[in-house]
Each structure stands twice: as structure tokens, then as C-alpha cells.
Amino acid sequence: MPRDFIPGHLEPETPANTVSYFVREAIRRIWITKRTSFVSVAMIAISLFILGGFMLLSENLEAAVTRWQGRSRVNVFLDTDATPDQIRAVDAYLGSHPDLRARRFITREQAMARFKSYFANLSGVVDQLDENPFPPSFQIEVTPAIAQSRAFKEEMKSLRAMTAIEQVQFDWEWLTRLRRIIDVVNAVGLTAGGILALAAAFTIANVIRLTMLTYREEIEIMRLVGATERIIRGPFLIEGILQGTLGGILAVGLLFGAFELARHVLAPSSTMLWGFLFVSFLPLQKIAAIVVGGTVAGWFGSWLSVRERAAEDA
Amino acid sequence: MIHFYHVTKKFDRYSTALHDVTFHIEKGEFIFLTGPSGAGKSTLLKLILRQMRPSEGQIVVNGRNLNAMRRSQLPYFRREIGMVFQDFKLIERMTVFENLSFILTVLNVPPKEHKRRAYQTLRAVNLHHKLNSYPLQLSGGEQQRVAIARALINDPLVLIADEPTGNLDPELAQEIVQIFAEANLRGSTVLLATHDRDLVQGTGRRSIVLEHGQLTEERPATPARPPREGAVFGMR
Ligand SMILES: Nc1ncnc2c1ncn2[C@@H]1O[C@H](COP(=O)(O)OP(=O)(O)OP(=O)(O)O)[C@@H](O)[C@H]1O
Ligand SMILES: [Mg+2]
Numbered sequence: 001m002p003r004d005f006i007p008g009h010l011e012p013e014t015p016a017n018t019v020s021y022f023v024r025e026a027i028r029r030i031w032i033t034k035r036t037s038f039v040s041v042a043m044i045a046i047s048l049f050i051l052g053g054f055m056l057l058s059e060n061l062e063a064a065v066t067r068w069q070g071r072s073r074v075n076v077f078l079d080t081d082a083t084p085d086q087i088r089a090v091d092a093y094l095g096s097h098p099d100l101r102a103r104r105f106i107t108r109e110q111a112m113a114r115f116k117s118y119f120a121n122l123s124g125v126v127d128q129l130d131e132n133p134f135p136p137s138f139q140i141e142v143t144p145a146i147a148q149s150r151a152f153k154e155e156m157k158s159l160r161a162m163t164a165i166e167q168v169q170f171d172w173e174w175l176t177r178l179r180r181i182i183d184v185v186n187a188v189g190l191t192a193g194g195i196l197a198l199a200a201a202f203t204i205a206n207v208i209r210l211t212m213l214t215y216r217e218e219i220e221i222m223r224l225v226g227a228t229e230r231i232i233r234g235p236f237l238i239e240g241i242l243q244g245t246l247g248g249i250l251a252v253g254l255l256f257g258a259f260e261l262a263r264h265v266l267a268p269s270s271t272m273l274w275g276f277l278f279v280s281f282l283p284l285q286k287i288a289a290i291v292v293g294g295t296v297a298g299w300f301g302s303w304l305s306v307r308e309r310a311a312e313d314a
Numbered sequence: 315m316i317h318f319y320h321v322t323k324k325f326d327r328y329s330t331a332l333h334d335v336t337f338h339i340e341k342g343e344f345i346f347l348t349g350p351s352g353a354g355k356s357t358l359l360k361l362i363l364r365q366m367r368p369s370e371g372q373i374v375v376n377g378r379n380l381n382a383m384r385r386s387q388l389p390y391f392r393r394e395i396g397m398v399f400q401d402f403k404l405i406e407r408m409t410v411f412e413n414l415s416f417i418l419t420v421l422n423v424p425p426k427e428h429k430r431r432a433y434q435t436l437r438a439v440n441l442h443h444k445l446n447s448y449p450l451q452l453s454g455g456e457q458q459r460v461a462i463a464r465a466l467i468n469d470p471l472v473l474i475a476d477e478p479t480g481n482l483d484p485e486l487a488q489e490i491v492q493i494f495a496e497a498n499l500r501g502s503t504v505l506l507a508t509h510d511r512d513l514v515q516g517t518g519r520r521s522i523v524l525e526h527g528q529l530t531e532e533r534p535a536t537p538a539r540p541p542r543e544g545a546v547f548g549m550r
Contacts, residue, residue, distance in 0.1 A: 021419045221403045224365065225464070226393035227420045 018231060025235035026242055033211060037243060040204045040301075044247025044294050045254065047196030052255040052282065052290050054189020059286070060277045061182045065175055072147040074100075076138040076159065077167040080108070086164035087136065093162065094138060099152060100159075102141045108132050135166055197297045200247070204240050204301030212236060212305065233306045237299065244298015248291035255290075256281060315341045315472060315503045316362060321371035323357055323527075331357040333527045335371070339505060344498045346514045347507040349524035355507040356400055358524065359476050362505075363397055364388060376471055393421060396465030396502070398475035402457050404449040410436070410460050411445045414467055421468050435463045438493055454481035462490060466497055473502040479513060487513060 030037045076094075078087060087105075094100045106114075111134035116123040126133075146152055147170065160168050212219065222232050263278040282290075316339040323332040331354045339345055347355050360366050361373055364380050373380040376394050383391060404413050414432040415425075423431065436442040439459040449457050458481045465473060473494060479487035491506070491513060498504045508514065514521050523531035 017422055017424055018419060020425055021416075218405050218407065221405055222416070222420070223389070224363065224392065224397065224399075224403065225417055225420060226389045226391075226395075227416075228389040231420055 018234060021231075022234040022238045023242075026238035029211060029235060029239050030242060033207070036207045036210070040200070040207050040243045040298075041247045041250060043200035043203045044197070044244050044297055045250035047193055047200050047297075048248055048251035048290050048294055049254050049258075050196060051189055051193025051293070052251055052286075053258075054185055054193065055286055055290075056255065056259060056282055057277065058182045058185045058189065059282055060279055061178060061185065063280055064277075065178055065182070072142050072170070074140040074142060074147075074156070075167075075169040076140065076165060077135045077169070078137060079164050079166050080133075080135045082136060082164040090138065090162060090164060093159075094140065097155065099142060099146050099155065100140050104139045104141075106137045106139055108134050108136050111135070111137065193293075197293060201244075201297045201301035201304070204243060204298055205304040208236050208240060208302050208305040211239075236306050237302045240298040240300075240302025240305075241295055242298070244294040244296065244301070245291060246294070247298065248294025251294065252282075252287050252290055315339050315343070315376065316505065317372075317374040318358075318361075319372040319374075321361065321368045321373060323354070323361060323366070324369045330527050332361070332368075332524075335524075335527075335529050337522055337529060337532065339503060341503055342498070342501065344495065344504040344519050345506070346517075346519055346521035347505060347524065348509060348511060348514055348521055349530075350509055353509075353524040354527040355509075355524055356476055357527075359397070359474055359505070359507055362472075362474060363392060363395060389420075393468070394471040396468065396470030396473045398458075398461045398465045398478045400476040400480070402449070402461040404457060404460055404464075406449050409446050409448055410441070410452075413449070413460060414464055417464055417467055423468075431467060432463075435467045436460075438466065439463045439490070455483075455486065458482065459490070462493065466493070469497065469500055470502055473497050473504045475504075475506045477508055478506065479508060479510060484512075491517075 076090070078090065091103070091105065094103045109132065112126065112132050115134065116126060142152070156168055156170070159165065219232055259278065259281055318335050318337050321332055321335045322330065324330050335358065347358065349355055357366075361368055361380075362375055364383070367381065376391070378387075378391055405416065408416060411429075411432050414435065415428040418428045418431060419425070433442055433445065436445060439462050441456060441459050441463065444452060444456060444460075449460065452460065458478060462475070462478055465475065475494065478494075479490050482490060487510070494504050494506060518535055520535040521531075521533045522529060523533070
């Protein structure tokens with residue numbers, strides 16, 4: 001039976017009844033315009049791949065920093081020709097300081113042996129030298145908390161002033177420098193990835209704008225039979241969201257592939273210097289962030305194109 | 315139900331598609347709109363659906379003043395009207411079933427009911443075997459019947475048909491008119507535009523006649539043949 005007419009009575013669609021239609025339609029439209037859809041997905045994937053690459057780089061740098069910080073180490077290099085007395089004096093000095101007590105003496109021979117084992121291909125060069133170029137040193141383990149304290153800095157200063165001490169080196173000086181590098185990496189990655197993602201969103205917007213043009217007649221029919229703008233635009237929005245999400249997933253896949261490749265092929269063949277960059281892949285939250293980034297870019301692109309048609313219509 | 319007050323529609327300065335048309339259709343009526351080709355029948359129907367606005371005059375449909383209706387209300391208004399377009403306006407990319415399913419989606423019918431509803435409605439126009447065909451794979455008459463099925467599917471308050479028998483042989487045309495009569499009995503107000511006078515004659519239904527955009531005649535329902543079921547069935 002026809003419903004009785006209630007003036008001004010509006011009956012909004014329930015999402016449950018329309019969402020499945022949206023998704024079906026969106027998938028169908030993506031399929032019909034396979035090639036252009038692929039371009040959209042690829043654009044998103046590439047920009048997120050680059051963004052993800054930077055994220056991966058900073059992730060591993062970050063991990064290295066924390067790893068090294070866990071065992072902060074001070075190297076006290078003595079003069080090459082330091083006398084045993086002088087060495088004993090330094091040892092006594094270190095022993096009298098609670099913060100510096102965990103010390104280990106490294107002889108010149110041990111230093112050379114260690115160098116040879118680290119840089120095997122350079123050992124020949126070292127052998128040709130008349131004299132062992134490595135100075136004796138003390139290796140002091142300190143906790144990160146102490147290393148960061150102000151008092152410790154002062155101690156280092158007075159240690160440097162002692163005779164027979166050539167150089168005092170501590171890791172965290174360049175760790176802080178590394179931190180600054182990480183910040184730059186993050187900033188560059190976010191900027192580049194953001195700009196690219198925006199470009200990808202505009203690509204999606206243009207593709208959808210074209211699709212809407214080819215569907216113009218059909219959209220007109222839909223309006224005539226009482227379809228709301230929500231129903232008409234829904235599939236286009238979902239189309240963008242699906243493309244974006246697909247791009248995000250593809251980006252993560254590519255990133256993982258590239259990461260594994262680098263870890264198994266690149267890293268072992270070169271020196272250990274690179275090894276630390278390929279230790280861990282992105283954590284789950286960041287993977288999710290990349291995929292969601294794709295979703296958002298896709299949604300934004302389709303929203304841009306869909307939002308436009310508001311004027312028109314009699 | 316449908317009220318026209320001095321409605322004029324001009325497409326440009328020189329031609330007037332409708333001129334000062336006034337008429338009233340009450341709830342539950344079954345009425346024919348006739349007139350020669352180019353008389354303005356389609357234009358009048360388009361005005362009812364608010365596919366276009368009149369140049370002058372007022373139109374009230376289902377208690378709504380179309381001139382004053384907000385655009386946000388338009389979709390909901392149109393859902394109360396089942397329209398069979400002269401050019402069918404089927405979505406070519408979709409199968410017959412999908413065309414109907416789309417309407418049901420628009421009408422907020424749960425998806426699991428779509429199959430049954432579509433089949434039922436198609437049965438009424440004897441096209442249930444073409445559920446999975448695309449419109450372009452159908453003959454003109456078959457497409458027309460799909461368009462009719464789409465208009466009927468929700469028992470609309472107002473059922474409007476623009477030349478719904480144009481592509482059908484006389485026998486099938488009578489069957490279609492009967493389908494509209496049944497919808498009318500279920501409560502839909504029916505307005506049927508046709509230039510086929512044979513279709514109108516003998517039904518005893520009220521009809522309004524357009525000529526050159528002007529309402530020239532209003533024939534009341536023949537008292538001897540009241541607009542009952544029998545009026546239509548008697549023609550077979
Ligand atoms: N969009 C338009 N722009 C300009 N003129 C139009 C437009 N639509 C219709 N007309 C004109 O208005 C007049 C009435 O057209 P309409 O389509 O309403 O006739 P009709 O009675 O439906 O004819 P038919 O029986 O052939 O369908 C015609 O002269 C037509 O040329
Ligand atoms: Mg016409």
C-alpha cells in the first residue's frame with residue numbers, strides 16, 4: 001500500500017542499506033577504469049613508499065641510538081708513549097671516581113688486534129707500518145643517566161687536563177648529532193611524502209572527476225528517481241578511499257620487499273657500517289599509519305571532486 | 315494531489331510549451347493526458363517531477379508547493395512519485411535487476427529483499443525471465459516494461475507515465491493499462507500521458523487534452539462507466 005503522505009516527512013537512508021551498494025559500485029567502477037585506477041593507486045603507493053622509506057630510515061637510526069645509549073662508553077686515549085707510571089696514575093684517578101670505576105685497560109697490541117678484526121681488508125696496511133700506531137686506552141662503561149648529567153661533563157673536563165691523556169671521547173657526542181640527523185630525516189620524509197601524497201590525491205580527484213563526467217547521464221537518472229546526493233556520491237567516495245587504501249597497502253608491501261632485499265643482499269656484502277640501518281622493519285603502528293595515510297589521501301581526493309557539483313540541477 | 319495554477323512554460327522567448335494551464339487531480343484518480351505530438355505532455359510531466367520549473371504559475375504536488383520546495387527535499391519528494399519516462403531512462407550499465415535494486419536502495423529497502431521485490435514486480439510486467447539482461451539487450455517494448463516495473467516497485471503515491479504504451483502492440487498496451495489500473499486500486503493516483511486516443515476511449519476515465527500547450531478539453535469520467543476495475547477489464 002502507498003504510504004500516507006506526511007508533509008515534510010523525510011526518510012534518510014540507513015547506512016546498512018547503502019554501504020554494500022557503495023562498495024559494490026566502487027569496486028565495479030575501479031574495475032571498469034582499470035588503467036586509470038591503477039595510475040591513482042600507483043601514485044599513492046609511490047608517495048607513501050617514499051614517506052615510508054624515510055620512516056624506516058629514522059626508525060633504524062633511532063633504534064641504533066637507543067642501542068648505543070644503553071651502553072654508553074668513554075674512551076680515554078693515552079699518549080702513545082705514555083710510561084707505565086703515567087698509566088698507573090690515570091688508573092688510580094679513575095678508580096677513585098665512583099662514576100668512572102668500571103674501567104678496562106686496552107693495550108696498544110689489543111687495540112691493533114681489534115682494528116685488524118674490524119677492518120680485515122686494512123690489516124695489510126697496518127702490518128706495513130714500522131710502529132704500532134694505536135695508543136693505549138681505558139674503556140669506561142657508564143650508565144646513560146650518569147653520562148647525561150652536568151657533573152659528569154665537568155669530570156670529563158678535568159680528565160682531559162691530566163698529563164699523558166691524549167683524548168677523551170664519548171659516544172653520546174655524536175649520538176646527539178645523530179639525533180639531529182634523525183630529525184632532519186623525519187622532516188624531509190614528512191615533507192616529501194606529504195607533497196607527493198597531496199599530488200596523488202589531486203590525481204585521484206581528477207580521475208574521479210572524469211568518471212563523474214562519463215556517468216553524468218546516469219547521475220541525472222538517479223536524481224530523477226529520488227536518489228540523494230549521498231547515494232550518488234557514496235560510490236565515488238568509496239572508490240577514492242579504496243584506491244588510497246590499496247595504494248597504502250602496496251606501499252607497505254614494496255617497502256617490506258625493499259627492506260628485505262637490502263638486509264639480505266646489500267648489507268652483508270658491504271661493511272658493517274650499513275648493517276645497523278636494516279635491523280628492524282617498521283612497527284605495526286607505523287605500518288597502519290601508512291595505510292591510513294593512503295586511505296585519507298584517497299578520501300581527500302574523491303571528496304575534492306565530489307564536493308564540486310553542487311550548483312547545477314534545476 | 316496534483317494541482318496546476320496558471321502554469322506557463324517557455325523554453326525561449328518565441329516558443330511556449332505550456333500556456334496558462336490550470337487543472338486539478340484528486341487523490342486516487344486515474345486520469346489520461348492526451349494531445350498530439352509536441353502538445354506539451356512531456357513538459358507537463360517534467361514539471362510535476364520538478365525536472366524543470368515553470369516560467370509562471372504554481373504547482374502543488376502531494377501537498378508540496380514545487381516553487382517553494384527546498385532542494386534538499388527534492389529526492390524525498392521524487393520517491394513518492396513513480397515515473398515512467400518517455401525515453402525510459404534506464405541505467406544502461408546495470409542489468410534489469412540492478413536497475414530495480416538501485417531504486418530499492420534509494421527507497422531504503424534492505425538488500426536481502428531486493429531479489430524478491432524485483433522478481434515480483436517484473437512478473438507483473440511479464441519480464442521476470444530478463445532479470446539479468448542489460449537494457450540494450452532488450453527490445454524497445456521490453457525496456458519500456460522495465461521502466462514501468464521500476465515506477466511500480468514501491469507502490470508510489472503518484473504514478474506518472476509518459477507514453478508507456480508507445481512501443482507496445484495494442485494487446486500488450488491494454489495489459490499495461492490494466493497494470494496501472496491495479497496500482498490505482500491499490501491506492502496510487504495515476505496520470506497517464508498518451509497520444510493514443512484508442513487507449514483512452516471507452517475506459518470511461520477522466521482525461522485532459524493538450525493542444526499547442528493549451529488545455530483545450532477536460533472530459534469527465536463517463537458516468538455510465540465509472541472508473542472501477544471493470545472499466546478496464548471490460549476492454550479485454
Ligand atoms: N528542453 C527543451 N528546449 C526547448 N524546447 C523544448 C524542450 N522540451 C520540449 N520543447 C518543446 O516544447 C514543446 C512540447 O514538447 P513535449 O515534449 O512536451 O511534447 P509532447 O506532447 O510530449 O510530444 P510527444 O507526444 O511527441 O512526446 C515542443 O514544441 C518541444 O519542441
Ligand atoms: Mg512526450
